[in-house]
Amino acid sequence: MxxxxxxxxxxxxxxxxxxxxxxxxxxxxxxxxxxxxxxxxxxxxxxxxxxxxxxxxxxxxxxxxxxxxxxxxxxxxxxxxxxxxxxxxxxxxxSPPRNDFPLNDTDGHCVLLAGGVGVTPLLAMAYTLQARRVSFELHYFARTRSRAAFLDELSAPTLSEKIRLHCDDENTDPNARPLETVLAGLAPDVRAYACGPSGFLAFLGQAWQRQNRPADHFHFEAFAPQA
Structure with a gap:
């Protein structure tokens, strides 16, 4: 190689x-x-x-x-x-860059869903969508603000209007399901790009199915060490 x-x-x-x-x-x-x-x-x-x-x-x-x-x-x-x-x-x-998680079909509104350090590829997507002037929003789910990466960039004027931060320790409703709430508020034909831990992605995928959304509109990347 x-x-x-x-x-x-x-x-x-x-x-x-x-x-x-x-x-x-x-x-x-x-x-x-x-x-x-x-x-x-x-x-x-x-x-x-x-x-x-x-x-x-x-x-x-x-x-x-x-x-x-x-x-x-x-x-x-x-x-x-x-x-x-x-x-x-x-x-x-x-290695030279390789892309198994491409940003495709960006004619309509896109939603980016990040769990923890899964924000990394989605931050690059946010920059790209902003440059293309494509409508998008990025929802970042983290346990606490201190564990959310690149908050300085996400809070800058370039991106801040597109970013929504959801922190576990700031949620006062024990029955709240913020992931499902975010999805429920999206248009039926929206395309989602998600990255994060396996549990985060599994929950998202199940919620996506429960809301009868097209399976091919949900794109994700899970973290797994290379063997």
Whole structure:
């Protein structure tokens, strides 16, 4: 597999437990391949593992790639390696971008549904939809504000009118079902793009079926480590 040598230009906390990494070409003469919203790269980690991470920057930027990694204590060591061993200045090998979660059929209104760190590919989609002047909204579900990544960008004037943040600890109604409530308020022909933990996606898929919405209008990506 062809790989690219990338330098970690900087890393910073995007939220509690989530580190963001900006990657630049290790050589000045290396032109980065373009990518579309929803794409990911495979990172070759210092401990020998390989992990897929969604590109979460603005796809119109061609000078760098950005990823965000949630530290999973119960995982198989990929996220811990990124958090504990990868620092600014390090060189990492990555695969060129690949897209298994493309943003298609954007003629009508789109709704983006993010659970936790699943906001990463949807942030790139939001930038793309904004640039195309497509009608959209992004609903971000998180346990607390402190665990919601990239709130500074999502709160900026460019995107803030399109963003709705739903935090578990700010919900005072124990019987509320915010996911189903959001879906129930959408037009029948809306297309949804969702990313997040498996439980989040399973609940969304079941709610989508209960509301008799077209199955081919629901697009999703689940997080799973590469074998």
């Amino acid at each position: 062809k790989t690219l040598d990338m330098r970690v230009a900087r890393r910073w906390p995007a939220a509690e437990g989530i580190e963001a990494f900006e990657l630049l070409p290790a050589r000045d003469d290396l032109a980065l391949p373009a990518y579309d919203a929803g794409a990911h790269i495979t990172v070759h980690l210092p401990n020998g593992l390989r992990r897929n991470y969604s590109l979460c920057g603005d796809p119109s930027r061609r000078d760098s790639y950005r990823i965000a990694v949630l530290k999973d204590i119960s995982g198989r060591g990929g996220s811990r390696c990124m958090h504990e061993r990868v620092q600014a200045g390090d060189i990492l090998k990555i």
